[in-house]
Amino acid sequence: MTTHFIELAQRAAADGQVTAEELLALRRQGWGDGIITREEAEALFALNNALEERSQAWVDFFVEAIGEHVLNGTPPRLQCSDAEAEWLIAQIDHDGIVESMAELECMVRIIERAENTPDRLKSYVLAQVEREVLNGTGPTRCGGELSATHISAAECRIIRRVIFASGGHGPAAVTRFDAEMLFRLKDETLAEENAAEWDDLFVDGVANYLKGFALENAQVSHERKLELEAFAADNTPNVARFMGKVAREAPQIGNHFGKVFGKRQGAPDYAALAAKGEAVTDHESEWLEKMIGADGEIDELESRLLARIAAEG
Incomplete structure (x- = not known):
């Protein structure tokens, strides 16, 4: 089964395109035994790199197949190990950049679906999005959004999905790393025409870090x-x-x-944990003061953030 699958992928890669018939054949071969092997997954990455255009049907199959390999290829199910994360990043980062939206969506979906993912994978995805915001190039900037230092709607959606994903540090648990990234993006794009979703994303994300759940053991390793x-x-x-x-x-x-x-231990009492997490600690207050005071003034988004914290406190 693996040999035939790889031959199909290689023939499509040689043409630089995947026909509807070839995609159907790959689906039948790939799901025939219910397993996407490492060899098959690497053949799909090689095919994706060779494609001149990537249809939505191809992206859907690619994301589904690679996710199945990473999360369910080896036990335990729905877990992404450090080794699997490093393999995934190596397949995508072979030339130092994320080439396509298929690759970016693949990583985001794995983080969303997984019960646990290494910090390395989540940090890698967010670093790619931050780079695209600042440079104005990358898979999220298709459709003419090539001006640098503004945040697109596509980037807002990806950031929100990643920082609030179940495969992060806990259910809807935004980390300090995430919050500091949001501050960096805000500072760099304050005078730009960002997507309408950005303001709420910044306030929601930083407020979640400051007052969100404190689930030290939310994830099973x-x-x-x-x-x-x-x-x-x-x-x-x-x-x-x-x-x-x-x-x-x-x-x-x-x-x-x-x-x-x-x-x-029963299931976590999320209501109790949320109540416990509502108080902003002295350490968090010092961190917030440092982040807001970095440029010597309080901008509009920081004012909204402070108002949210005060209203919920």
Whole structure:
């Protein structure tokens, strides 16, 4: 199956285009066994690099296939390991830039879908968008938006999706890295005609960092999930006997069970965590004062941010 898939991709790459028939054949071959292998994924990257034009149908397939390989190619499912993130970045960054919207969308969708992604991948995506804002070139600037130092609607959407993604530091958890990037973009584009979505994005993002959830353990690590899945899948006699004993003795063991495995934790109480996170700490206040005072004045967006914090405080 892999050999035929790669041959199909190579023939399309030689022509510099993917016909509807070739795309259908790739879909059938790719999903025939339910797995996109590393060799197949690399063949798709080579094909994407060779294309003169990328149709929406191709972008949809490319994003879906690469995401399936990264998130579900190896256990545990819906996790992107450090090694997988480095492989993905190496495939995209071979010439130092993100060539196409297909590649950018591929990374963003993985961050959105994943239960956990390395900081390296998220930081890489945001750095690419920041570079495009400042240089005015890149995959988000198709359609004539080639002037530098302004923020387009496409860039606002990507930034919002990444910083609020489930595969970041926690559900809707904006980091200090993200907040400082938003401040840098604001300072560089303050006098420009930014997209209408930008003002709300800046205020929402920085306010979330200052007053958002404090979920230190929101994510289950890649290694820990592997351990949990291996234990759950183990049907050896020893594990079966152990689980049976737990079931039989559950009424009697009480706190002893907790001493062995730790106190059972239910789902996070997000309402309580949000309430806990509402107070802006002294450290956060000092950080905000430093960011706002960097240019010696309070601009309109900073005023809106301060008003939001005061209203919610």
